Amino acid sequence: MPWQQKIPYLMNQPIEVSFVDGTGTSGVLYGVSGGKLLVMEYLYHAQFALRQYDVFTVQDIYGYPGCPG
Structure with missing residues (x-):
């Protein structure tokens, strides 16, 4: 599935x-x-940043797998 459909x-x-x-x-x-992918990323301590990436630079997006329970 193309990454755009995963959004x-x-x-x-x-x-x-x-x-x-x-x-x-990751974030x-x-x-x-x-035309920008918006990702909240962890920096350090309690600081986060909303980063913007041009969509033409994105190859794919993956969700984290769930924890076995």
């Missing part, structure tokens, strides 16, 4: 983003707006 299912969930250049990042998916 509604992964909103407000922890995700991993892989980019076309081979790098990646909580806030959505897509104005």
Whole structure:
């Protein structure tokens, strides 16, 4: 499934983003707006940042697997 179709299912969930250049990042998916993927990322201590990534740089988005219980 193309990553754009995963957006509604992964909103407000922890995700991993892989980019076309081979790098990646993780955080909580806030959505897509104005051609940007919005991800809340942890910085350090109690600091977070809402990062914006151009959608053309995104290769795929993955949701974190659930914990076995």
